[in-house]
Amino acid sequence: MTGTIASVVIEDSGVTGLEADRGLVTRKSTAERVAGVLRKRIAEGFFLPGGRLSEQDIGNALGVSRNTLREAFRLLTHERLLAHELNRGVFVRIPSIEDVIDIYRVRKIIECAAVRGVRTQPASFPRIKEKVEIGDEAARTGNWKDLGTANVWFHQELAALSGSERVNELVGRLTAELRLVFHIMAEPRRFHERYLPRNHEILDRIEAGDGPGAEQLLMKYLDDAEEQLVGAYADRADAARAAVAAE
Amino acid sequence: MTGTIASVVIEDSGVTGLEADRGLVTRKSTAERVAGVLRKRIAEGFFLPGGRLSEQDIGNALGVSRNTLREAFRLLTHERLLAHELNRGVFVRIPSIEDVIDIYRVRKIIECAAVRGVRTQPASFPRIKEKVEIGDEAARTGNWKDLGTANVWFHQELAALSGSERVNELVGRLTAELRLVFHIMAEPRRFHERYLPRNHEILDRIEAGDGPGAEQLLMKYLDDAEEQLVGAYADRADAARAAVAAE
DNA sequence: ACGGTAGAGATTGTTGAACAATTCCACAAG
């Protein structure tokens, strides 16, 4: 009886939509969890760009073996968060000025393409609006750290309009890399603050379903941001490298 | 004396441009070389989609320890060539139909954007033309394997028009993933052959410096290719999965 | 015949130790 009932419930269309829960069941290996911890630490600036990550120290601190830790390093190196130098170890990456330019080149391609396709108010509009408002609130209360992350989220939502899993992953990595850049910069607060009004303009266009209009604003936004960032960054990156060289 | 002369030769501008040779001195770790071998084997179909890669067997065959081999596996998993299932091992990935759709979604964004920017005949035009001709020659001699790779190269050259290191890397991965798809398909030869004339049309537009025109052709090209591929692929992928399940 | 279960065997996950190879650092010699 119960067996029959169970089979009826389970079979065929009963499992439709259940695949979304795979992530909850899929356990993660130790290396992946370690990579998660390190990724977070790097994002929040605990490990600063140029710093070396000692296998022994971190392995002891986290209670994992060197082999496992090296697997985690390998993961983050592939995400361009760490730089691996043979026989010297892994270092938190210091993006070069060429990296910054290339990151913005890709962002322009990806984000603009995603926004351009908008023809009617997208389903994710509330989420996009939310991100803008979080940024406003952070600026009002002077919480510069949250302002930066809110801005990142806003752009990730824009990219997500493409509806592509691979685009989302790519943009996630690009913004993680950009965080390294901001950690090197002197005053990221004023940098982000300046662009808040523009977020609203873009948001308005998206609300109206005017993709091309939003794209035009976004392109100019990214052009200006890149120009300003490149101008302010060149000497900063060199200074960071020199500081590392001088211990 | 000699010391003075030497210092004059080496110092300052003497090293300018030398950084380009860094890649030549940078040795690769064993794990990276192993990953290179496996990547090649997967591309050429030695390891078929769905097949499991045993740590013990491959480790013995290549003469490396399990730890080193696992580092190589991580690398390829990150490139979506292998799928890692906890406590079960790594398998050559069988891209889903959704993967194929997403790959083409990204290709449309990336390649079209790269081509759109063309205003005059690009410096890389000879290289692009060369790829098309290699494809022609392969089709003429019935060398279907070369035809496929030539086609891949052609599109990589198109993407390279963006001038972005990250775009090149991304497209490289997408095409590697597509190779898995072709390995599952029944008749990849006829698939590629059909699009040879279109390559010429696109090439002509690029030669003339007509980026938008090339983009229009390329977009239609990718739309058609995706449609055809998706139609032919769905049951194939399921068949491959079933074949694996039945050993 | 069918579904369930227990257990043996195989494979992966992770650790710790060991040794080789390389880099780093300080110091002496020219």
Next chain:
DNA sequence: CTTGTGGAATTGTTCAACAATCTCTACCGT
């Protein structure tokens, strides 16, 4: 000030061992 030259420290790689998990087979009761 540059150029060896040690030794210490760190990474690269392997190996062996055990725990955790999966897979398969044989067995059982219905």
